[in-house]
Amino acid sequence: MTTPMPDLLPDDVLAETNDVPDPMELLEFQAERLKERTQGRLEVELPVTTSDDRHVIRFVAVVVSHDYRSTIFEVHYRPGLLLPASFVPPEPFPAFLREKYTIPAMNSVISNVMSASRVLNTPRTVQNPWVANTPVEFRDKLQELLSSQEVKAQLAALLSMARRPPNAA
Amino acid sequence: MARFLFWNLGGLVDHRTIVPLLQDGRFDVLVFAECEFDPELLAFDLSQSGARSYAPSVGATIRLRVISALGEGFIREVYSNATGRLSLRRIRLGAGEIGLAVVHLKSPVGNWDTRELDGEAQRVATELWQQADLAGLEHLCVLGDFNLQPFDYGLSSAHGFFGLMTKESVRIGERTVQGRRFRPLYNPMWGCFGDRTAGPSGTFHLKDSSPLCYDWHMLDQVLFSEGILPLLVDPGTILSELGGQTLLDAKGRPNRQYSDHLPIAFELNLPTGDVGNQEQ
Numbered sequence: 001m002t003t004p005m006p007d008l009l010p011d012d013v014l015a016e017t018n019d020v021p022d023p024m025e026l027l028e029f030q031a032e033r034l035k036e037r038t039q040g041r042l043e044v045e046l047p048v049t050t051s052d053d054r055h056v057i058r059f060v061a062v063v064v065s066h067d068y069r070s071t072i073f074e075v076h077y078r079p080g081l082l083l084p085a086s087f088v089p090p091e092p093f094p095a096f097l098r099e100k101y102t103i104p105a106m107n108s109v110i111s112n113v114m115s116a117s118r119v120l121n122t123p124r125t126v127q128n129p130w131v132a133n134t135p136v137e138f139r140d141k142l143q144e145l146l147s148s149q150e151v152k153a154q155l156a157a158l159l160s161m162a163r164r165p166p167n168a169a
Numbered sequence: 170m171a172r173f174l175f176w177n178l179g180g181l182v183d184h185r186t187i188v189p190l191l192q193d194g195r196f197d198v199l200v201f202a203e204c205e206f207d208p209e210l211l212a213f214d215l216s217q218s219g220a221r222s223y224a225p226s227v228g229a230t231i232r233l234r235v236i237s238a239l240g241e242g243f244i245r246e247v248y249s250n251a252t253g254r255l256s257l258r259r260i261r262l263g264a265g266e267i268g269l270a271v272v273h274l275k276s277p278v279g280n281w282d283t284r285e286l287d288g289e290a291q292r293v294a295t296e297l298w299q300q301a302d303l304a305g306l307e308h309l310c311v312l313g314d315f316n317l318q319p320f321d322y323g324l325s326s327a328h329g330f331f332g333l334m335t336k337e338s339v340r341i342g343e344r345t346v347q348g349r350r351f352r353p354l355y356n357p358m359w360g361c362f363g364d365r366t367a368g369p370s371g372t373f374h375l376k377d378s379s380p381l382c383y384d385w386h387m388l389d390q391v392l393f394s395e396g397i398l399p400l401l402v403d404p405g406t407i408l409s410e411l412g413g414q415t416l417l418d419a420k421g422r423p424n425r426q427y428s429d430h431l432p433i434a435f436e437l438n439l440p441t442g443d444v445g446n447q448e449q
Contacts, residue, residue: 047299051291052328053284058251058296069300070229071251091232091253096207154229 012134020135023082026142027059027075034155040064041162042155055079063158066166072154073145087130087141090150170402171239171262171439176432177202177273177314177389179425184211186427190411192219196434197441198244198260199223199236202273202314203428208234230256233271233313239441244269248300255293257300262439267397268306270297272313274323286316290323294330298352308396310437311354314389314430319359324390332356332392339395354392357404358433362387368407372431374422389433403436 021029031044045060057075062068074088095101130145132138145151174196181187184206191199192215201208212223215236226235228246232253237244239260247268248257258269275281275289301309315324323329327346331353333339339355362385363370371385391405408431409417416431418424423431 049292049295049299051288051295053288054292056292067247067304069248069303071249071296073251088251090251091230093231095205097231157229 020139023075023085023132023135023138024057026139027057030142030146031059034061038159038162042158045069050079053078061155061158063162065162068158068161070154070158072151083135083138084131084133085138086128087132087145089130089145089148090154092150093153171198171260171437171441172196172434173198173200173269173310173312173391173436174408174432174434175200175202175271175312175314175389175391177428177430178204179428179430180205181428182206184208184214187211187411188214188218190414190416190427191215193412194220194238197238198226198269200269200271200312201234201236202232202271204234208236212236226258228256228258230254230271232273235271247304247306250293250296255297257297257304257306259304259306262441265400265439266306266308267400267437267439268301268304268309270301270309270311270313272297272311272315274314274316276316283321287321287323287326287329290315290317290321290329291326294323294328307394309354309392309394310397310435311392312390312433312435316388318383318387319356319390324356327351327353330354330356330392332359332390334359336398339393339398342395352394354394355398355404356390356392357435358387358390361405361407369409369417369421369423369431372407372423372433373429389430391433391435397437400437400439401435402438403434405433405435408432408434 027046031046035043041064043062043064045062047058047060049056054076058071059073060069060071073090075085076088077085130141132141172195178201180203182205208225212225216222221238223236223238224241226237226244226246228235229249230253233256243262244258244260246256246258254273256271260267260269272293274293275286277286297311311330317324319325319332324332327344331351333353333355336355339353343350343352360366361368371387372389373386374384375386376382376384393401409415411432416424416427423429
């Protein structure tokens with residue numbers, strides 16, 4: 001009697017690929033929805049830039065009336081393979097716009113020197129919470145990103161701009 | 170004449186430190202990186218105590234702050250990127266229109282190596298030209314803290330900012346590399362290195378124990394597209410004093426009371442007059 005050959009392929013990734021949209025389709029759909037939900041005051045462009053090691057899709061919100069553009073976030077990936085992908089979220093608010101923040105105990109000059117020294121002398125583990133390996137992770141992280149305070153504030157600011165008359169410049 | 174200043178303030182928290190340096194109203198546009206204070210406060214104090222009226226130029230990028238005496242109608246942000254490391258403004262002076270791109274690229278302190286920093290410069294340079302083309306801005310000044318030297322790949326290669334060291338090289342125009350066309354920029358900061366030129370030897374001083382240590386670094390730079398060249402009065406100067414105050418310490422290095430970077434300035438032959446007070 002021969003032992004049946006085992007199917008070693010993982011269930012989760014293969015199954016979920018059937019149910020979850022492709023990352024690019026997902027981005028394009030969010031772009032369409034943003035236009036619809038703002039009655040066309042905001043549109044989205046998805047330009048791709050390339051460098052030696054990666055491609056970058058930028059989610060660029062356009063205030064149509066002002067011809068103003070602002071990249072809300074970026075998606076970095078290897079040429080030709082959209083997964084894994086890494087989201088680059090918007091910059092965090094500066095101290096004066098945060099409801100709560102921590103001031104380092106040491107002055108910035110000393111702490112900068114200290115951190116530089118640590119970087120040079122000590123191996124560190126860097127964790128990137130914005131890396132998506134599967135379509136499901138891509139969908140979930142995109143949802144988390146679009147719900148972040150920074151993205152919501154940026155969209156609110158752009159909608160506010162759209163309500164004002166365009167500047168002459 | 171239109172005078173521009175860029176200064177990485179190194180996290181300066183109290184704007185009052187630099188009010189006396191800038192209140193002579195010499196500059197039309199002030200651009201700051203690592204500015205931890207609200208620029209509205211600086212604009213207000215400069216206007217109160219100084220020779221001219223300044224206002225913040227509204228922009229989405231918090232990392233890069235712009236204060237201007239030109240008036241809102243004459244300088245306006247047309248693009249900002251997600252990380253706040255690139256902001257593009259349209260400036261209208263007289264009959265002319267130029268693009269002012271301000272950058273603050275990633276610092277090498279952290280987990281990025283030189284190759285990644287060069288890659289980031291490539292991406293930002295490509296992004297800049299894409300957005301400038303969309304905004305119809307043909308003539309560009311690109312200003313800021315690049316965290317790279319003029320000779321680094323990301324600054325000098327055609328895949329990056331393509332910053333060349335002579336105007337003549339830029340006047341030759343676009344270059345085609347493997348079928349892709351690239352527009353060069355003039356980077357005058359090549360000519361500011363070392364002690365054989367007037368002014369400090371770089372914009373940032375860092376001495377460490379590595380075998381390759383330049384001591385002085387030219388991290389803060391300004392680059393110009395071909396169309397700007399006829400307008401250049403002062404293509405780029407590292408400032409060692411402002412408002413009659415030296416910015417250097419006893420060793421001739423940046424005085425950290427102000428910042429660990431020195432400011433750079435440039436001047437264009439564009440009419441400013443009293444544009445800030447004109448009706449549009």
